[in-house]
Amino acid sequence: MKLKGLLIDLDGSIYRGDTPLHYSKEFIEFLRERNVKFIFLTNNSTKLPEEYMEKLGKMGISSNIDEILTSGIATAIYLKKIKNQGTAYVIGEKALKKVISDIGWKLCEDEDIVDSVVVGLDREFTFEKLRKANYYIRNGAKFIATNPDKTFPTENGIDPGAGSLVVAVSAASQKRPFVIGKPSPYMGKIAIEKLGLNLEEVGVIGDRIDTDIYFGKRLKVKTFLLLTGVTLKKDLEKSKIKPDFVFENLEYLVKFLKEHLEK
Amino acid sequence: MKLKGLLIDLDGSIYRGDTPLHYSKEFIEFLRERNVKFIFLTNNSTKLPEEYMEKLGKMGISSNIDEILTSGIATAIYLKKIKNQGTAYVIGEKALKKVISDIGWKLCEDEDIVDSVVVGLDREFTFEKLRKANYYIRNGAKFIATNPDKTFPTENGIDPGAGSLVVAVSAASQKRPFVIGKPSPYMGKIAIEKLGLNLEEVGVIGDRIDTDIYFGKRLKVKTFLLLTGVTLKKDLEKSKIKPDFVFENLEYLVKFLKEHLEK
Numbered sequence: 097m098k099l100k101g102l103l104i105d106l107d108g109s110i111y112r113g114d115t116p117l118h119y120s121k122e123f124i125e126f127l128r129e130r131n132v133k134f135i136f137l138t139n140n141s142t143k144l145p146e147e148y149m150e151k152l153g154k155m156g157i158s159s160n161i162d163e164i165l166t167s168g169i170a171t172a173i174y175l176k177k178i179k180n181q182g183t184a185y186v187i188g189e190k191a192l193k194k195v196i197s198d199i200g201w202k203l204c205e206d207e208d209i210v211d212s213v214v215v216g217l218d219r220e221f222t223f224e225k226l227r228k229a230n231y232y233i234r235n236g237a238k239f240i241a242t243n244p245d246k247t248f249p250t251e252n253g254i255d256p257g258a259g260s261l262v263v264a265v266s267a268a269s270q271k272r273p274f275v276i277g278k279p280s281p282y283m284g285k286i287a288i289e290k291l292g293l294n295l296e297e298v299g300v301i302g303d304r305i306d307t308d309i310y311f312g313k314r315l316k317v318k319t320f321l322l323l324t325g326v327t328l329k330k331d332l333e334k335s336k337i338k339p340d341f342v343f344e345n346l347e348y349l350v351k352f353l354k355e356h357l358e359k
Numbered sequence: 360m361k362l363k364g365l366l367i368d369l370d371g372s373i374y375r376g377d378t379p380l381h382y383s384k385e386f387i388e389f390l391r392e393r394n395v396k397f398i399f400l401t402n403n404s405t406k407l408p409e410e411y412m413e414k415l416g417k418m419g420i421s422s423n424i425d426e427i428l429t430s431g432i433a434t435a436i437y438l439k440k441i442k443n444q445g446t447a448y449v450i451g452e453k454a455l456k457k458v459i460s461d462i463g464w465k466l467c468e469d470e471d472i473v474d475s476v477v478v479g480l481d482r483e484f485t486f487e488k489l490r491k492a493n494y495y496i497r498n499g500a501k502f503i504a505t506n507p508d509k510t511f512p513t514e515n516g517i518d519p520g521a522g523s524l525v526v527a528v529s530a531a532s533q534k535r536p537f538v539i540g541k542p543s544p545y546m547g548k549i550a551i552e553k554l555g556l557n558l559e560e561v562g563v564i565g566d567r568i569d570t571d572i573y574f575g576k577r578l579k580v581k582t583f584l585l586l587t588g589v590t591l592k593k594d595l596e597k598s599k600i601k602p603d604f605v606f607e608n609l610e611y612l613v614k615f616l617k618e619h620l621e622k
Contacts, residue, residue, distance in 0.1 A: 227518055230517070264527040267522060
């Protein structure tokens, strides 16, 4: 099998919450030995790549900053592509505001017009922020959503996710957003560009059939489902979306790759 | 024509903002002379019936408290019907909280479980309120929306309406609300019950084809469109929803009723 790069989901694939999943360290070491490039992808815009590096490091998994792509970073890359130095009204937390500010865009609150409105998870969301986003979009700003996830799992249960704020802005402004995060293929295109590979050389690994695998299908790359997270065998049987390969855990995936990767 | 009662829209039909529309005073006086009962209906849950009485009074239109039905009052009537004394988590402003409290329901914030979550327009909406509503609905609370209007016209433009908050709660909780306000027929049923009339004796008057007239169609009553508000003649031609009668203004409506009302 021709496989030179992987887009790898984190939560449910590499770890669950703060606990590393079986064989995650060995899996990443295997990829490095065999020179398979990879990027970890996450829809979470509230953390910086550095924070993920640190989290992975604690699990014995070394990574560099270019190997982590958050929906926040992908949003910043998108903004930079449409305009070198623009103005944005951002509904989001510190990390999202930082990455947008870092690429040279100006964060605005009081101007009459901005180039873009970016909506990500913001646990300090208010009616006033909704009103401002609506106002700017109605005045012509491009409406961008970091990710469409309507819920966000926490230790205390299921909380509203970025997608729940996005639908409010969308309802008020009567505009649909351009979505960056999975299952939108946009974040995948950015990742593949970073890897410098062609579609037929790339695979997606994840634990959610409706986001990770659907995302891989939309990108037209190989898809590897891990049964270590959200999607269970019975969900897989019911789903219309069929991954190319399914594995009980990362150890089976490594075994498979050992046998099937081109030397 | 057999017409013993009317459900009358306010903004765009009786007044526009703070300005009374042509012949509104004469129209109401005509209805009183001819013993046609009526109820003014509004989807706005942020004002009390008393405030509407005062507003109408300033325009020379006298009314009593039973002639005004806000979506807040209709919500309170609905709650009272499902349970005499229940508990509610309310996203809404002072007026909505007052009418729910007035019927003997308890407003809760910190309990583990409530009977109902009510969502109306709340210009102090926060992520924390969204999180709580989501939590209660996931714990079994009935989800009720005062009205579905996604936008709300203000002097400064178009602001987010109750419906924009409702979609956020709906996205997070993955539940659809029971909707009280127009075009849901529920508020109409309450109004007709208050009038003590049968469906064939009732008509709906309003300026919006997609809310007022659609609402009348769903209620299966006669529909009268006024071209003094949102819907213009060209919208009417394009719309699949056809009102039974269309009038340029209230004076023409009164002329028509003079000729066609049963003596």
